[in-house]
Amino acid sequence: MPAPLTTLPRLVAAGLTDASEVAALAPVVAEFRVLVPPALASVIGAPDDPVGRQVLPSVNEAVIRPEELADPIGDRAHEPVPGLTHRYPDRAILHLTQTCAVYCRFCFRRETVGDAGTLSDTALDAIFAHLAATPAIREVILTGGDPMVLSARRLGAVIDRLAALGTLDAIRIHTRVPVVAPERITAAMIRALKGPVTVWLVVHTNHVQELGAEARAALGRLVDAGVPLLSQTVLLRGVNDRAEVLEALFRALYRLRVKPYYLHHCDLARGAGHFRTSIAAGQAIMADLRGRLTGAALPTYVLDIPGGHGKVPIAPGYLEPGPGGWLVTDPQGRTHTYTDPA
Numbered sequence: 064m065p066a067p068l069t070t071l072p073r074l075v076a077a078g079l080t081d082a083s084e085v086a087a088l089a090p091v092v093a094e095f096r097v098l099v100p101p102a103l104a105s106v107i108g109a110p111d112d113p114v115g116r117q118v119l120p121s122v123n124e125a126v127i128r129p130e131e132l133a134d135p136i137g138d139r140a141h142e143p144v145p146g147l148t149h150r151y152p153d154r155a156i157l158h159l160t161q162t163c164a165v166y167c168r169f170c171f172r173r174e175t176v177g178d179a180g181t182l183s184d185t186a187l188d189a190i191f192a193h194l195a196a197t198p199a200i201r202e203v204i205l206t207g208g209d210p211m212v213l214s215a216r217r218l219g220a221v222i223d224r225l226a227a228l229g230t231l232d233a234i235r236i237h238t239r240v241p242v243v244a245p246e247r248i249t250a251a252m253i254r255a256l257k258g259p260v261t262v263w264l265v266v267h268t269n270h271v272q273e274l275g276a277e278a279r280a281a282l283g284r285l286v287d288a289g290v291p292l293l294s295q296t297v298l299l300r301g302v303n304d305r306a307e308v309l310e311a312l313f314r315a316l317y318r319l320r321v322k323p324y325y326l327h328h329c330d331l332a333r334g335a336g337h338f339r340t341s342i343a344a345g346q347a348i349m350a351d352l353r354g355r356l357t358g359a360a361l362p363t364y365v366l367d368i369p370g371g372h373g374k375v376p377i378a379p380g381y382l383e384p385g386p387g388g389w390l391v392t393d394p395q396g397r398t399h400t401y402t403d404p405a
């Protein structure tokens with residue numbers, strides 16, 4: 064397996080960045096790290112195709128808009144212990160590592176991922192003390208960074224320790240690894256995910272072009288082993304902001320036994336403005352998809368309210384108050400009345 068692409072000269076040598084752009088891109092990659100793993104590089108056909116745009120540095124990232132934020136979803140606003148974000152009563156996020164298998168150019172944690180590394184044992188002990196003292200937390204979500212860059216042994220040890228708390232309904236891992244580095248989904252990794260508490264995997268993928276043969280096989284291995292899979296997608300201008308493109312992705316995931324869970328509106332990360340659509344554009348796409356796809360393959364379109372106020376569905380409205388009840392809009396855009404009990 065060739066090495067991941069992490070520098071401008073290597074991107075130029077791979078034919079993914081134009082040599083004439085290197086000087087302009089140097090400050091961008093100095094601020095926001097680059098890493099394109101080999102399996103993902105192999106599915107990039109051209110630098111400006113839907114996969115290339117997500118992971119190759121662009122001079123557009125030097126444009127910072129006034130509304131953009133260093134911590135767009137307010138992770139740091141709800142951090143009882145370093146490395147743990149506890150915003151909802153019943154679930155908390157554990158940032159096991161700040162490393163990823165790929166650095167996405169639109170990442171909402173782009174200010175923190177890349178260099179801080181993995182939690183120390185002392186930091187992890189403090190987090191486990193908080194979890195043990197807070198039984199209201201019923202689910203721990205491992206994210207970061209990408210927890211699946213850790214070894215199967217290390218990740219398995221954390222999962223076992225979480226299960227041993229005895230208070231969790233589920234453990235969830237949000238990851239890009241099965242899609243961008245499918246060779247990491249080994250038998251040992253799958254064994255690490257299987258224990259007395261169910262581990263749900265939420266796979267981040269934004270375009271069907273990412274789902275090459277190896278990625279599909281890795282997803283198949285996970286589902287065959289009984290690991291339940293969901294997906295999350297970020298709505299990205301120039302990548303997947305058309306109903307046909309998202310339909311192809313959600314159909315592929317549905318076939319692969321992955322339930323589309325969330326479509327995230329692109330967060331206000333610094334230097335990611337070229338990826339952001341309007342919310343109205345996202346709602347129009349969702350309305351279109353509702354008429355094309357089974358509800359089982361449709362994710363919920365959500366906004367993470369800037370400042371750490373939580374995620375809310377922002378789907379197009381199908382209901383408005385009407386005489387004696389409601390006016391309901393069908394997938395073709397016609398309205399009908401619905402009468403509530405008196």
Ligand SMILES: *Cc1c(COP(=O)(O)O)cnc(C)c1O
Nearest residue numbers: 148149150151154155156204374
């Ligand atoms: C997104 C998020 C969660 C998980 O939300 P779900 O709706 O359960 O997927 C939990 N905590 C924080 C801080 C989050 O940002």
